[in-house]
Each structure stands twice: as structure tokens, then as C-alpha cells.
Amino acid sequence: MKGLHQRLNLYINTDESYIFIPAEPVGARPLVVHRHSGDIVLDSPNASIPSSAKRSSKTIYGILGLISLSLSEYLIVITGRELRGTLLGHDVYRAVDFDILPLDPGASVSSPSHPVEAHLLALVRLHLSNGVFLFSYDFDITRRLQAQWVARERDEGKAFWEAADDRFFWNKFLQTRFIDITIANPKNDLSPYILPVINGSFDVRTSSLNGRNLQLCLISRRSRFRAGTRYFRRGVDEEGHVANFNETEQILGVASRKPDEYSTRLSFVQIRGSVPIFWAEVNTLRYKPDLQIMDGHDSVDALTRHMQEQVALYGDQSLVNLVDQKGHEKPVKEAYERYAAEAGVPKVRYQYFDFHNECKHMRWDRISLLIDSLHDDLIRDGYFHIDADKPEPLHWQLGVVRTNCMDNLDRTNVAQAAIAKWTLDLQLKAAGILSEKDTVDNYEDLQRHLREMWSDHADLISRAYAGTGALKTDFTRTGKRTRAGAFDDLKKSILRYVKNNYFDGARQDAYDLVTGAWVPRKGPSSALFLITDNRPLIIRAAPYVLMFSLFMILAGLTLPRSSDYSLFYYFVLWLTTLTLSLAFVFIHGIDYVAWPRLLPPTDIIHYNGPGFRSAHNGKGFGVNMGTLKAGASAQWLARGLRRTDRQMDEIELGTKKRVD
Structure with a gap:
């Protein structure tokens, strides 16, 4: 070239x-x-x-x-x-x-x-x-x-x-x-x-095994379509593009002549992406957002487009779904299975694995059960293998495993790393480096490289999507689930909550601006909505009342007192004010989330069509059975952000309307 x-x-x-x-x-x-x-x-x-x-x-x-x-x-x-x-x-x-x-x-x-x-x-x-x-x-x-x-x-x-x-x-x-x-x-x-740039991760390590010099590389490529952050880009769009789609390629180079000339090259590709239906999670300041599944859209067509594109690009598809089969995630699993069965795309096989149930009590070594269930598919799909001395490839990769959990991050990382390790064993045996009964587990240096690469790769994908490093990487790095790792996951989960609710709106806007999902018109007057706050005064005032109440309570602890009861009514007043303001903020939680402003997800927040809604939390006192009434707390979203949608239509965004 x-x-x-x-x-x-x-x-x-x-x-x-x-x-x-x-x-x-x-x-x-x-x-x-x-x-x-x-x-x-x-x-x-x-x-x-x-x-x-x-x-x-x-x-x-x-x-x-x-x-x-x-x-x-x-x-x-x-x-x-x-x-x-x-x-x-x-x-x-x-x-x-x-x-x-x-x-x-x-x-x-x-x-x-x-x-x-x-x-x-x-x-x-x-x-x-x-x-x-x-x-x-x-x-x-x-x-x-x-x-x-x-x-x-x-x-x-x-x-x-x-x-x-x-x-x-x-x-x-x-x-x-x-x-x-x-x-x-x-x-x-x-x-x-014109320099093409990818957004993803890259790591390469050299090692030796049984007298052969090896180069092991892990590279992930993030799709620019439907790009964004964890809660503001979910599911699929009308064109079949899914959120957080990543292609991950593990490359093995084997030197046969010069130490740094890798004439034998083997590649194994996996993909991940959001559940390809129309769904979202609506932030309300609660730890678990409201889950929304939108059956009013043509989900079968969108899922079919997505799967047909993957089959055309990669061959046979093994869909590994790690979403929980009970609790908050259950409706997503059921909707995915329903639409996948209805679509009936050829060369696509669905495989469910109940990750949290099978691997409970930190028994994450039981991910091997997933490998066992995929054995025939992995053998069928194979891997790519070329040798400089041969005119044609020795093996082709004829299909891929497409893995997803809710975020396509933590559980997905564990599963993909296990599948990649299993395939590496197969490749090393095909290259004549390992015997049939040997395994990578017997070689600490190579095993350490593999674990570190997959853990670093998991962290980078997670930071791009969720704002923090990945959870569960202690297992990926060491092969064991530890209490220290669980505590580290707790800290990351708290940080994710803060970032996803208060900072990801700007990050999503940055994605939409740089990838061209939103295109500004000349003249700043058409984009004044970016720097104005349309919320009612009472909504804007509540956090200040909360913080002032907290300040007064802390100040009261240092005030002199003539008796144990001299400040009783003082603390009652400010504790009551603090409680009421805090309750007000969470009842109207949707008003305090840092929403994207360029392409606000108003069609999700105010969706009233067929489908599933876990709750309508955080929309104020005007919500009745999922219907946002006139005068409800989140009215500014309809008035302000929906007005923004009209403005964006007027300034010719150059993009199709998105699902979220």
C-alpha cells in the first residue's frame, strides 16, 4: 500500500x-x-x-x-x-x-x-x-x-x-x-x-517456549458506530450497530529462522457488543437505573441486520449470553432470546451461560464449563494460521464467539480470556511447540504474559465505556478470585456510580462531536442550550439547601452549649432540612443526572410504548403507572432537552435519529 x-x-x-x-x-x-x-x-x-x-x-x-x-x-x-x-x-x-x-x-x-x-x-x-x-x-x-x-x-x-x-x-x-x-x-x-487511527488497546510480549521464540500480541478495536458511555449508549440502532462493539484479536508469532522474524503467524478473533435489541437503563441517581426495553421499535429487523453483518464479516456466530436469568437483568435475557429466535438468522447459534450462578462463591475456575459447552463450535470456527513457506493458509477462522453481559465488560472479559487461552493451547500444538498432553498452564512465564495482557486489555475497554478499570481482573491476572480483588471491585463500582451519574454526559457529548454523530452549525446562537440550565429554580436550589444544611450541622458540633439540650432544636431543624432536601433530590433524581446535551436520550426517558419498564424512579411526584404527567418534576427534560432535539433538527445535524 x-x-x-x-x-x-x-x-x-x-x-x-x-x-x-x-x-x-x-x-x-x-x-x-x-x-x-x-x-x-x-x-x-x-x-x-x-x-x-x-x-x-x-x-x-x-x-x-x-x-x-x-x-x-x-x-x-x-x-x-x-x-x-x-x-x-x-x-x-x-x-x-x-x-x-x-x-x-x-x-x-x-x-x-x-x-x-x-x-x-x-x-x-x-x-x-x-x-x-x-x-x-x-x-x-x-x-x-x-x-x-x-x-x-x-x-x-x-x-x-x-x-x-x-x-x-x-x-x-x-x-x-x-x-x-x-x-x-x-x-x-x-x-x-491521511493517517487511520483506532481507539482500543494494544499489547505485545516476547517469550520463549521449548526453544522457540514467540511473540504474543493482543489488540482490540472499538467500533466508531454507536460509540459512547455505559448508560448513554446501550443496545442496537436501526442500522444494526450495537453499543460498545469491540473486535479483539490475539496474535501469535513463531520465529523459525531469525529470533525476531516471525514467519509463522496465528490469529484468533473474538467480538463483543451490547445485547442487540432496543433497550436502555435510565439513570435516576439510584445504584441500579431503571431498565427500559422498547418493543415498539422493529427489534427483529435491527437484530437481523446486526447478525447478518457479523456473519458476512466473520462467518458462523456463537452467541454467548452471560446476562443473569433472574433479578434486574432477567428481562434483557428474555427479550434477547425471544427476538433471536424470531429472527432465525442462519449460521447463528445462541448459547446461555449463567455466570453468577455457576461461578458463585468465587469459583470462577468453573468458567471451564462454558468452554466445554462451546467445544464443538470452537473446533468448527478454528483460527487463522499462515506460514511463510506455504502459499496458502494452513487454517482459516470460519466463525467467531460473540460474548455479552450487561455492560460487555467484566464477565465478558473473564469469558473471552478463558476462550483465548484455550485456543492458544490449540495453536501452540498445531505449531509443534506443545505436545498433545501439554498446556500453557505448565509454563509460568507465558501464562503470566497472557494474564497481564488480558487484564490490561479489560481495564482499557472498561475505562473507555464505564469510566473505571474492569472488575474481576484479579481472576484474570492470577487465576484466582480473592477478597482483596472483591474489595477493589467495590471501590471501582462506587467510582463508576459517581462517574456514570455526574460526569458521563460530557464524555458522551465528546464522543458524538468527534465521531460526527452531531454536527454543529456555524454561529454559536444555535447551540446556546449547551451552556444554559433550563431546570426550575426549585430543582437547582435543592442541592444548595442540602449542602448548607450539612454545613450547619457540622458547625453546630463546634458551637458552645450551656446544656445538653441547648442545641436540640437547632439540630432538629437542620437534620429535618437535610433529610427533606436529600429526599427531594432522590425523588427528582432524573433532574440531577449529567445528561448528554448534544443527543439527549429523551425518547428513552419519556418512552410510553410497549415493552418493559422496571420502574419510573426519580421522576418526581407526577408519575402515575409509568406515565409522565404534565407538571411532573422531569418536565424540564421534555421542555428543555426535547426543544434541543428540535433545534438540532433545524441545524441539520447530518445524522439519523438515534435510539438513545
């Missing part, structure tokens, strides 16, 4: 243009971005640099793309990279520092002229600082090894962006202008500057 420029020198020609000159190869055509017109062109080779242009002190390691906000367009460039490892001879980097360059000469990134622009820029920075963005200049990390091998002849002469997997090309929306210019005018081919 066509090469990518690895290092760029940036020259800023006053208010006229940004000039990017490749450090190598010498004489490559510079990229010029004209700030007034917004034109992006290639200059002639060895073009002279204007005398008025000043060189930036920072080296540019790639252009993430271009984003348009309410006042200006901005170039996002990578100014810092970290080598994460070398995969089969190819360097893989993580982008760690970014600069945002305004095209409008009058715009300022550090001091925007309008609070709406400042808010949008803050969302962009939030997304850049929270994500794990990975790239390579000479290897397509958006696609698994088998997909690359199948398309090797078709990829000849293509640019990286043309061959990239569209699902995992995370900055595809940011690169839209560059791609459109290249397609419209091949003579102005910007391909060497």
Missing part, C-alpha cells in the same frame, strides 16, 4: 496558511492549508517556504483530521507519540499529545470569543485526553490478519485509508475533507497525510 508520512515540520505563515513539510522522503510535496479559504492543497515538490513563515518547535507525527465547530474549523495534529511495541516487525504507536490549530485567523483556542465555542473545544480536548488512539505508518492495524491476507492483492496500490476497516477507522469523520478532496481530484492526492 501507499506509504504514510511519519514526521512533518509545521510552518505557520502568519494568518495565511499552515504548511506541513515531510521530514522524509526529501522532496515530498508539502501540504498547505489556507486559513482564509479553507482550501487544502499539495504544493509542488521542493517548493520554497515563504520568508514570513515561522517553523513550529514541535514535530508533527500525523494529522488526526479537521473538525468544524460553531466559529471556526480546527486542524487536530499529533505532537506526541509513544511506541507501544513492534508487531511482526511493524512499529505501533499511541498518540499522547495533540495540538488544535484554528483555521480562522481571528479564532483562539486558548481564549475562545464565545462560551459555546469554548464548551465545544473543551469536549474535543476531553475526548483526546481520555482515549487510547493507536496507529502505525506501515501496517494496517484496523484489520485482523485474516482480512488483510484475503485482500492482499486487492490492496495493491491502495492508500491506507482506502483499505482500512470502516468500523474501526476512528478518525474517519475528522478525515472526511481530506478524503473528499482526494477522491474529487486524484492529482491532489492527500493520501500520504
